């Protein structure tokens with residue numbers, strides 16, 4: 009027997025639960041997730057979408073009714089998105105309903121804006137009827153007809169009612185009598201950007217070559233692989249994207265461009281609008297539900313052809329999707345933090361394969377995961393190694409902060425950096441200062457020698473907990489806090505305490521009269537805070553822009569000739585095996601901010617670990633060397649993407665219950681995997697061990713074969729659902745590692 013899970017109304021506010029139907033013998037093999045089917049529902053026959061198939065059901069057989077038939081005809085965008093949701097539910101371990109809610113724009117009860125135009129069906133008949141009404145003293149009807157005859161064209165219903173002062177019933181009866189017609193169309197709440205359209209810029213030779221290579225890959229038989237475009241900062245990746253989008257439009261197809269929310273600035277928007285005018289639309293988190301829904305409707309109706317937006321724009325229901333571009337593909341914002349915890353790159357590739365579309369991933373600093381796929385030939389790698397117009401990459405200089413300390417300079421600004429800042433201020437050029445605060449919480453560092461206390465088993469930093477213990481978040485290893493550096497004996501060991509405010513004060517003391525703009529979580533709070541600071545700095549209202557990670561992304565400041573990185577290695581201390589990758593990305597992106605205009609730039613990188621490969625290669629923007637070093641590290645320790653990992657995240661208000669529960673899960677893993685091929689690490693507290701009074705723990709499972717992990721997850725889910733003890737513990741699975 010085969011059963012199908014069917015959703016009855018996919019657009020309703022609270023997507024109801026799927027119903028189970030029997031797949032009749034003759035439809036076996038044809039009924040798949042995404043199919044539209046006719047089903048008996050109460051006493052009617054209605055349409056539904058198949059969201060899953062099963063060989064078994066817990067329901068009594070006599071209450072299950074069979075599917076009546078398959079609705080054939082053209083596949084809709086919706087049915088393909090339903091199929092995508094079914095894939096997401098399987099791959100990321102979520103319920104089908106949650107996946108559907110993520111993928112399908114939910115029909116919110118927003119007032120849709122309707123446009124109603126009233127017109128005369130026949131002028132002659134209308135004149136005759138007006139005369140008749142006059143005789144009979146049907147004054148209201150007569151006024152309406154005369155008004156329309158006068159206007160000579162269709163009139164907005166609201167305007168007509170006001171001008172002739174008639175109630176709606178008059179129009180309704182005139183319509184019934186066949187005198188007038190009413191044209192109803194829907195008006196979209198469009199996000200309109202006014203920009204002049206410009207002819208496309210001419211491609212540089214390197215850009216041209218990239219475009220041709222990609223076209224070649226995609227025009228062959230078999231569809232062509234996803235492409236990873238590795239282009240240094242300033243190489244002009246956006247222009248390559250636009251050429252390929254233009255190709256898709258020329259074929260009558262549509263395109264989706266994903267960019268990190270933070271990079272969705274006015275600058276970006278203008279570039280797209282200048283090229284594609286009102287064929288392009290934008291999604292961002294500040295749109296209202298109604299605006300979002302209307303954007304999706306406009307896309308479905310073919311009124312727009314390009315959707316630019318963050319992660320969720322991936323689910324734009326275009327009828328003939330041709331291309332999905334993911335810019336800055338290494339960004340962590342492409343991992344969803346909510347159920348289903350999907351990974352946008354992977355999901356884009358799945359969607360593209362369902363719809364015969366292409367995928368292009370672009371970055372100056374590709375994720376290790378994507379680069380590995382490119383090296384294995386799963387993706388095609390295309391490189392652009394030069395900045396546009398031969399703008400030079402900035403000169404970089406690494407300053408060893410241990411040496412500064414020895415010299416007696418205990419300030420967070422090295423002598424070299426102070427010198428260069430003074431020089432730029434004198435020349436009236438601008439400066440970006442980046443205070444790396446990633447990995448700031450919890451790790452223990454020596455201020456004299458830069459030593460970080462690490463787990464002896466996992467090569468990640470230990471995290472200091474409030475009870476004074478240092479704990480590894482991977483394996484649970486614990487030790488006492490230290491007050492003397494085990495390497496150099498210095499007492500200057502502990503958590504680091506520097507914030508942007510302190511640095512601002514220091515700058516003002518060192519350089520009296522300097523104008524500093526601060527950009528961090530505090531100053532960008534509220535609507536448009538981020539944008540305001542960027543605009544003000546671009547307008548030259550400050551000499552120095554000082555900030556956290558958010559200043560390194562996407563901005564093009566043409567007068568910036570110096571970039572200073574205050575604590576390059578801080579992000580290496582994150583209790584996470586990806587800390588090297590993040591550090592490399594932050595540094596390469598930060599360095600890439602200098603010298604984007606006509607004047608050459610320079611970057612100064614202050615660090616305690618000048619010989620660390622991520623720092624060294626990040627400073628030089630040498631991605632290839634970084635990648636080689638990083639992947640061999642992951643190889644040795646079996647970390648992804650070489651091995652696969654599954655994180656089992658648990659949380660509960662009761663710490664003891666949580667600990668026992670997680671321990672039981674670990675034992676259960678041993679039972680379902682008697683040969684011990686699954687490697688379990690933990691359970692240990694999560695990096696943030698308690699949130700809103702809920703304790704949080706994590707256990708990692710690793711295996712070289714991802715399928716084994718998916719299987720293990722299914723077993724664990726069953727185990728949790730049948731063991732009442734877990735009612736107070738919630739377990740989630742995070743595969744986005």
Ligand code: ADP
Pocket residue numbers: 209210211212215239240241242243244245246247396564
């Ligand atoms: P990336 O995204 O690779 O860092 P951008 O696409 O932002 O680079 O391009 C960097 C700068 O160079 C932008 O100001 C862009 O307008 C300019 N640029 C790139 N290619 C061209 C071109 N072919 N013609 C004119 N300007 C270009």
Ligand code: ZN
Pocket residue numbers: 454455456457458459493494495496497498
């Ligand atoms: Zn030390």
Ligand code: ZN
Pocket residue numbers: 463464465466467480481482483484485
């Ligand atoms: Zn460990």
